[in-house]
Amino acid sequence: MATERLQKFLSRAGVASRRTAEEIILAGRVAVNGQVVTAMGVKVDPDRDVVKIDGSIVQVTAARRTVMLHKPYGYVCTTRDPEGRRVVTELLGKTPDRLYPVGRLDYDATGLLLLTNDGELAYRLTHPSYSVPRTYRVTVAGEVSKETVRQLSAGVDLDGRFVYPEVQVNKREAEKTVLEITVHEGRYHLIKRLMEQVGHPVEKLKRIAFGPLRLEGLQRGAFREVTGRELAALKAGVDLK
Numbered sequence: 001m002a003t004e005r006l007q008k009f010l011s012r013a014g015v016a017s018r019r020t021a022e023e024i025i026l027a028g029r030v031a032v033n034g035q036v037v038t039a040m041g042v043k044v045d046p047d048r049d050v051v052k053i054d055g056s057i058v059q060v061t062a063a064r065r066t067v068m069l070h071k072p073y074g075y076v077c078t079t080r081d082p083e084g085r086r087v088v089t090e091l092l093g094k095t096p097d098r099l100y101p102v103g104r105l106d107y108d109a110t111g112l113l114l115l116t117n118d119g120e121l122a123y124r125l126t127h128p129s130y131s132v133p134r135t136y137r138v139t140v141a142g143e144v145s146k147e148t149v150r151q152l153s154a155g156v157d158l159d160g161r162f163v164y165p166e167v168q169v170n171k172r173e174a175e176k177t178v179l180e181i182t183v184h185e186g187r188y189h190l191i192k193r194l195m196e197q198v199g200h201p202v203e204k205l206k207r208i209a210f211g212p213l214r215l216e217g218l219q220r221g222a223f224r225e226v227t228g229r230e231l232a233a234l235k236a237g238v239d240l241k
Contacts, residue, residue: 003043006030006051013060014117015053016100017126021119029054066116066231067092067099068213069223077104077113088113091221102126102210103186111136111207112215114226124238125211131184132237135209136191137170140200144169144177148198156197158187165194176203211237 010021028038031052051058075088102114102122124130155162171178192202208215212233
């Protein structure tokens with residue numbers, strides 16, 4: 001078989017998206033034929049080379065699997081945590097498939113999280129160029145005015161790049177406001193930073209939709225397989241057959 005870049009092989013094997021695979025390589029967790037690799041650009045032959053992550057052999061499997069999880073509070077979106085916190089993959093129980101989170105939800109956030117072993121799908125769903133929508137139900141401190149909603153919708157400058165959230169007020173009170181906010185990228189603490197910019201710190205954050213998928217009907221801490229129709233819709237949104 002022809003050689004391919006190591007990060008692409010890891011993605012194709014369902015280890016992680018290509019972007020995350022690069023981080024895993026740089027962290028010194030990958031070995032090829034017994035030699036630790038920490039540089040980009042290394043190529044491997046899947047038929048001849050032995051690739052390991054953290055000592056476990058990585059192989060490309062034909063079966064692709066994607067599940068939807070209702071993430072509870074107090075879990076980190078990774079497969080292991082050096083601080084000893086609970087990780088979302090624990091909620092899947094014992095499964096023969098190695099599934100990895102698609103993007104992240106904050107430790108104190110809840111809601112819809114996808115996990116998959118389809119590295120290319122994960123890569124596209126999280127890449128900014130595909131603009132996959134994410135919708136959150138957000139409770140913030142204080143009463144959010146119509147002017148503040150207009151200010152958010154007009155665009156907020158974060159680190160030199162503007163974000164244009166779609167904002168809808170669900171409930172407005174004197175001490176707090178419940179909003180529904182849709183963004184088309186997954187930057188670090190994005191919703192929290194947006195609301196801090198306009199003086200309304202986030203008190204609760206729950207993702208209720210990711211692309212065409214909605215959280216409805218899934219109990220907190222539970223997960224289910226993504227249906228064929230849902231998977232087709234996900235792939236269509238990122239130009240993947």
